[in-house]
Amino acid sequence: MIQQEQSNPFLIVQQQLKEAVDKMNLPNDVYEILKHPKRVLTVSVPVKMDDGTLKTFIGYRSQHTDVIGPTKGGIRFHPDVTVDEVKALSMWMTFKCGVAALPYGGGKGGVICNPKDLTNGELERLSRGFAQAIAPIIGPDKDIPAPDVYTNGQIMAWMMDEYNKTQGGINNPGVITGKPIILGGSLGRDTATAQGCIYTIREAANKVGIQLSKATAVIQGFGNAGSHAARLLANLGVKIVAVSDSRGAILNQAGLDVDTLITYKESNKSVVGFPGSQEIPASEILTLACDVLVPAALENQITASNAADVQAKLVAEAANGPTTPEADKILAQKGIIVIPDILANAGGVVVSYYEWVQNLTGYYWSAEEVKEKLEAQMVKAFDQTWAVREKYGDVDLRTAAYMVSLERITEALRLRGWI
Ligand code: NAD
Numbered sequence: 305m306i307q308q309e310q311s312n313p314f315l316i317v318q319q320q321l322k323e324a325v326d327k328m329n330l331p332n333d334v335y336e337i338l339k340h341p342k343r344v345l346t347v348s349v350p351v352k353m354d355d356g357t358l359k360t361f362i363g364y365r366s367q368h369t370d371v372i373g374p375t376k377g378g379i380r381f382h383p384d385v386t387v388d389e390v391k392a393l394s395m396w397m398t399f400k401c402g403v404a405a406l407p408y409g410g411g412k413g414g415v416i417c418n419p420k421d422l423t424n425g426e427l428e429r430l431s432r433g434f435a436q437a438i439a440p441i442i443g444p445d446k447d448i449p450a451p452d453v454y455t456n457g458q459i460m461a462w463m464m465d466e467y468n469k470t471q472g473g474i475n476n477p478g479v480i481t482g483k484p485i486i487l488g489g490s491l492g493r494d495t496a497t498a499q500g501c502i503y504t505i506r507e508a509a510n511k512v513g514i515q516l517s518k519a520t521a522v523i524q525g526f527g528n529a530g531s532h533a534a535r536l537l538a539n540l541g542v543k544i545v546a547v548s549d550s551r552g553a554i555l556n557q558a559g560l561d562v563d564t565l566i567t568y569k570e571s572n573k574s575v576v577g578f579p580g581s582q583e584i585p586a587s588e589i590l591t592l593a594c595d596v597l598v599p600a601a602l603e604n605q606i607t608a609s610n611a612a613d614v615q616a617k618l619v620a621e622a623a624n625g626p627t628t629p630e631a632d633k634i635l636a637q638k639g640i641i642v643i644p645d646i647l648a649n650a651g652g653v654v655v656s657y658y659e660w661v662q663n664l665t666g667y668y669w670s671a672e673e674v675k676e677k678l679e680a681q682m683v684k685a686f687d688q689t690w691a692v693r694e695k696y697g698d699v700d701l702r703t704a705a706y707m708v709s710l711e712r713i714t715e716a717l718r719l720r721g722w723i
Contacts, residue, residue, distance in 0.1 A: 313392035324706030347437035375411030378452025385414035402709025444478035478663035490659035498532030500651015517541035525601030599626035
């Protein structure tokens with residue numbers, strides 16, 4: 305009988321966690337306490353639509369563990385949001401903060417909606433309504449949201465404003481990160497996820513002997529993570545041969561001009577139709593010949609059904625959960641190095657942490673300071689993960705990253721007396 309591949313991200317993260325706990329011979333109590341989020345809130349958000357009707361949207365906020373510090377993680381607006389997805393994303397956030405040595409646990413939020421179908425006014429009312437609904441459980445020392453898929457700085461600004469109103473009119477920007485600069489955002493936050501990802505690609509490329517100035521890359525997803533990753537890779541001399549977004553995929557073997565493509569996407573809402581490129585089936589993007597593949601869209605993209613066809617030497621997971629456990633095994637057998645999400649895209653939460661620190665102290669850093677600190681923190685996280693992989697010999701970078709993280713989390717669990 306053919307067993308169906310696991311695609312529920314919540315069950316996937318539990319499986320990944322169990323593997324690392326077992327590998328480290330940690331007591332099962334560690335798995336037992338971490339296998340579920342500590343708190344998951346479901347909210348309904350009634351929104352007055354522009355046509356006068358009322359529509360209720362369902363949203364979630366999951367807080368995985370606060371053993372190391374307040375929980376932290378983005379809010380996603382997407383039609384496919386599920387409670388299990390939000391729970392999984394909050395758990396990945398815990399392990400991401402652990403790898404990057406941040407004083408946080410993981411959180412995540414999501415609202416089932418398609419922002420592309422909402423007017424600006426409807427989007428604002430939904431954002432404010434959701435912030436109000438989760439206000440009792442968030443706060444600068446409780447749980448600090450940030451942007452994720454289809455949310456941005458403007459949405460963070462509305463949510464910060466709304467949260468502060470619920471607290472009697474305080475002015476505390478530290479409740480949320482990814483804000484516009486004028487409202488307490490950090491310089492470098494908009495490019496942080498991609499910048500951090502590029503540092504891990506650079507380090508991995510050095511280890512496996514890929515010369516980036518002669519390399520090619522393919523990027524799935526052309527939003528915050530994907531478009532900045534494309535630009536930063538191009539700045540290093542990497543030829544970006546193909547990219548995709550939710551509307552389709554494009555290819556130019558001679559290399560896409562990324563700056564022009566970003567401008568094109570801004571005015572045309574998609575990369576499709578970019579002059580000089582050829583449209584290809586979206587499903588082909590992940591299996592094109594290239595040195596570096598950057599999935600920067602959604603979960604479950606590299607699966608048992610396409611992993612054998614992946615031709616990249618290096619996969620850098622800018623997205624969360626793009627590779628299933630079955631696909632991980634196939635990629636490992638093929639000798640493909642996967643820089644796991646909890647390491648590859650940690651730059652976003654690292655600079656969110658810097659934003660929070662700046663908000664709490666009221667002292668703001670230069671773009672250079674942010675970049676310098678981010679580079680040091682990402683390189684350290686990469687080196688520690690690589691060292692664990694070398695030490696054990698038989699673990700992939702994903703399990704190694706979990707192990708780096710679990711070492712810190714387990715120590716905190718023990719010291720608090722929770723296990
Ligand atoms: P975004 O909303 O800015 O962009 C998402 C992009 O993915 C868009 O270009 C969209 O068209 C594209 N997309 C959606 N469905 C697709 C599909 N089926 N095929 C190809 N492209 C598709 O979101 P983002 O912030 O860039 O997030 C992307 C991924 O990166 C998510 O997994 C997110 O969790 C992760 N991430 C983001 C951050 C951050 O700081 N923004 C931090 C860490 C991880």
